[in-house]
Amino acid sequence: MTEPGTPIEAAKTLDPDQLVAGDSDELLSLADDTPETLLERFEERGWGDGLPLIPPTPERVLAMLGGADPSEIIATLPPRRGLATRRALAINAVLAGCRPGLLPVLTTAIRALARPEVNLRGVNATTHPVAPLVIVHGDAVAELGFNAGLGTFGPGSRSNAALGRAVRLVLLHIAGARPGVGDASTQGQPSKYAYCIAENREASPWESYPHSCGIDARSAVTVHCGENPHNFHDMEREGDPASILDKGASVMATLGSNNAPVSSAEFFVVLGPEHATSIAGAGWSRRDVQSYLYERARLPAGDFRRAFDVTQYRAWENALSDSDPKPVTDHPDNIRVLVAGGAGKHSCVIPSWGMTRSVTAALED
Amino acid sequence: MSIQVFAPDGAVGGETRELAAPLDTLAERRLAILDNGKPNADVLMQRMANALVERTAVQYTGMSRKQTAATPCDAELLANLAQNADLVITGSAD
Known part of the structure; x- marks a missing residue:
């Protein structure tokens, strides 16, 4: 009834x-x-x-x-x-x-x-x-x-x-x-x-994710085609940004992701509020997070070459020697950072499928 | 109590296209390969091309390669193939 x-x-x-x-x-x-x-x-x-x-x-x-x-x-x-x-x-x-x-x-x-x-x-x-x-x-x-x-x-x-x-x-x-x-x-x-x-806009220390993408709207929707989320947690260093993000970088730097042979691919990094607060409290911006992960999420270029016959890399990446550390993504802008979740020192990485880009759009009526 | 519910799939749309007419003969025709980038696609299709050259009088003009199997072929590459080949071997496999 x-x-x-x-x-x-x-x-x-x-x-x-x-x-x-x-x-x-x-x-x-x-x-x-x-x-x-x-x-x-x-x-x-x-x-x-x-x-x-x-x-x-x-x-x-x-x-x-x-x-x-x-x-x-x-x-x-x-x-x-x-x-x-x-x-x-x-x-x-x-x-x-x-x-x-x-x-x-x-x-x-x-x-x-x-x-x-x-x-x-x-x-x-x-x-x-x-x-x-x-x-x-x-x-x-x-x-x-x-x-x-x-x-x-x-x-x-x-x-x-x-x-x-x-x-x-x-x-x-x-x-x-x-x-x-x-x-x-x-x-x-x-x-x-x-x-x-x-x-979680209320818990985020930075501007909302859509605003960071240039979307000025009351509400918005993002679509990102990727894997299941891969958790990382850090409870050891009282919220030291490097300690938190080094674990996130470790998750990103894997040959097992479809992003590995496609260096233009995106990673979504969903920070839990506690991690975001610790990182921002140390004076780090969203851009700092992107840049740090870009620098730290690397493997020797030779590891990629031995793992994949077919790759999509930029010319400068192909010019690296086998021992040079190659970033898993070719630009910090491919690392998309936002805040979601509740209490607890947990965050996650969501690698994309590689040959896809995320889209953020204002919510339609 | 009986009820009616909508089917969830809806209609199929989009423009329809006609296939190119089949070739009446391969003799003196230009054969190209479009490697889609899947592992060993080049090996498989090269062997197919070699077999066709051996059995017919088709002329093999060479192999081009897509950037990746998972995205549409570059328009310029497609146009080039259309202009310089009468038959193209391509495909996809894992």
Whole structure:
């Protein structure tokens, strides 16, 4: 029984013609409204992510749209070339368990993922386990119930989990990135279920991440296609920046990342608030963090050459002798620093897939 | 209680393209290789090209290489291949 005033009840008072499917949207009839029936029907069609789903009834989808134009095409998603209309995105948002207010975040994220520099076709189809991480910034974090503090990577926050899952369902269904069909990922990774966090602006000692990218907006969304986060912690030196970041640099300087043969690749470094406070308290800026990690995250050039036959390095990197320390990324600007999480001396590194760039965009209405 | 739900995948879009017409013969045609950068792609495709040269009168013009298998081919390279080859061997594998 739904309560009066909820989105479902509100949708029932709207014009029934608005509930009619679009030209290309298929309506399925289910014998009953149980979760099991929906799950089994979707499994037969090769849909879903293996977890229980919320039935995308016309009423729920209409409520999710919130009056927005359902037929607007946000993006065409590879490899299937599926049309991500607002209606199609709303359907997947309902499936994932999103509250109606989250649709603009999903729309912004999908539009960002479709940008050429992301290389979504490669991200979806590769044998690498890469998954898009969505980072929500600004006023939207509190307004839409995202968790930027303790446990931001999960579990526990409905907005973080549902929005991350909605992105994955869009890629599965609309983009056609299904394991073995459009997604050749050898092993996958847990973040292919849901991968969404929020920036902890209140705990950050520096300007917000979007502002550092030149985005001047109340709220914003970043998409970064990469690996699962790799934790590093430092509790030994009373917050000495070098001690903290040397561990982060150690995580970055690995031959096991797809960034290793692609020196233009990005690393996202998500500092926990305590680490960020210690580093900033010692007078370090975000740029100082980037520069220090650039200097410290290095391996002998010969190690890269022995490990990889095919590389994408700049000419100056190829000119290094085998014993010269080569940075794992060719510029400090490729090291993207932000603050998220709660209490505790923990941070993490998220290497990219290599042949992709992150995108930050103002949150759409 | 029966219900109706939307399918989650939506329509497929984008422009459709026609494939180039197949060659009626390989004799005197220009054969090129586009190495996509995957390990041993050059070895495999060179052997294919050698076999075609041996069995037909196709003329092998050389091998070009994409920067990486995971990104689209450089437009200039594609244009060059289109201008200087009648048949291109390419592909992808891990």
